[in-house]
Amino acid sequence: MSTLNLTATPAEIGQAADLLRQGQLVAFPTETVYGLGGDATNGAAVAAIYAAKGRPSFNPLIAHVASVEAARRHVRWSDAAETLARAFWPGPLTLVLPLAPDHGIASLVTAGLETLALRVPGHPAAQALLAAVDRPVAAPSANRSGRISPTTADHVRAGLDGRIAAILDDGACPVGLESTIVGLAGAPALLRPGGLDADEIEAALGHPLRQRASTEALSAPGQLQSHYAPSAAVRLNADSPRDGEVLLGFGDMPCTRNLSAQGDLSEAAASLFAALHDLDALGRPIAVAPIPERGLGVAINDRLRRAAAPRDA
Numbered sequence: 001m002s003t004l005n006l007t008a009t010p011a012e013i014g015q016a017a018d019l020l021r022q023g024q025l026v027a028f029p030t031e032t033v034y035g036l037g038g039d040a041t042n043g044a045a046v047a048a049i050y051a052a053k054g055r056p057s058f059n060p061l062i063a064h065v066a067s068v069e070a071a072r073r074h075v076r077w078s079d080a081a082e083t084l085a086r087a088f089w090p091g092p093l094t095l096v097l098p099l100a101p102d103h104g105i106a107s108l109v110t111a112g113l114e115t116l117a118l119r120v121p122g123h124p125a126a127q128a129l130l131a132a133v134d135r136p137v138a139a140p141s142a143n144r145s146g147r148i149s150p151t152t153a154d155h156v157r158a159g160l161d162g163r164i165a166a167i168l169d170d171g172a173c174p175v176g177l178e179s180t181i182v183g184l185a186g187a188p189a190l191l192r193p194g195g196l197d198a199d200e201i202e203a204a205l206g207h208p209l210r211q212r213a214s215t216e217a218l219s220a221p222g223q224l225q226s227h228y229a230p231s232a233a234v235r236l237n238a239d240s241p242r243d244g245e246v247l248l249g250f251g252d253m254p255c256t257r258n259l260s261a262q263g264d265l266s267e268a269a270a271s272l273f274a275a276l277h278d279l280d281a282l283g284r285p286i287a288v289a290p291i292p293e294r295g296l297g298v299a300i301n302d303r304l305r306r307a308a309a310p311r312d313a
Helices: 010-021 043-053 068-072 079-088 124-133 153-160 198-205 265-280 296-308
Strands: 004-007 026-029 034-039 062-064 093-098 115-119 166-169 180-183 189-192 246-249 286-288
Touching (some): 004 010, 010 124, 079 093, 246 265
Parallel strands (some): 062 115
Antiparallel strands (some): 026 034
């Protein structure tokens, strides 16, 4: 398969939408990372996402829609969902809600669960594409499963060229971390930290989020222990590199690549995956400087721990 390179013009967004409606796969930018899109109502298209990524079929996908109104068609809406949607959609927040009886979503999207992860992305190209498709689009990160998430079209091309129909290129993703996921099937729970600070979500709800226990079954994307991984080994909380290592720094320090010389967590989040891609290309083990465990640092450290976790043989 030859992968088309499309740009975010109205004509080429329309071409990407046509491909999606035909059951083809299209990678597209969101404010978080590039997603690998397929028609969420088409089981064959969703199966093709799993095949292109090499993704375990027990790992559910996020369905992207253009509006709150579109989201309500597929799930049992709630007061908490309304509160969070009004506060943070469009944006880097995914809500997991019970499926509606007539949801129309292919079962592979939910990996057999009775809940659906939904997001309304804020990126203009994603908004235009979803409006043109006029149906939910399942879109995990546009990379091979378990590898570093893509924040540019070049990252997508490096992993999926020839495996998908098209890449819609609209530059680098501004947030650079996947969405925060909140489960609303019961008491609101933080299922995955991400590009929206959990403190802001708790402020909107007026109470703390329940924390997911490590022993709980998979209930949302991005919960596998080993994920977002470079080819090279990753060592965390390193003050300096060992022989042969490259150093991913944070703050004012000598290093191979710095997430933010000013110690800015937003800047670090936006550059995390691009930095890992660049260092991985050097073919050497990666040491990572300590990142503060606060604000967006919680999500950054979550991704780094998964990148450093033991991998299946």
